[in-house]
Amino acid sequence: MTFFLFSNSAYVSMMDGLIPVWFMLYYRMRNIQDDASPKAGLLIALAAIMILFAVNY
Numbered sequence: 833m834t835f836f837l838f839s840n841s842a843y844v845s846m847m848d849g850l851i852p853v854w855f856m857l858y859y860r861m862r863n864i865q866d867d868a869s870p871k872a873g874l875l876i877a878l879a880a881i882m883i884l885f886a887v888n889y
Contacts, residue, residue: 842887846880853877 853873859866 840887842883846883849876850880 852868853876856866856868856870856873858864859868
């Protein structure tokens with residue numbers, strides 16, 4: 833269904849790739865102790881942003 837909502841299928845993969853980052857943000861907002869690496873999450877987010885720019889330009 834998400835392939836019908838987005839004009840480009842790369843957006844779906846990008847959002848799926850950001851799931852660890854979403855969980856890290858959720859845990860931080862709820863003050864749940866987590867041993868996730870913020871550096872790794874930042875690298876994943878930067879990679880997703882790079883994919884977004886590569887697809888659009």
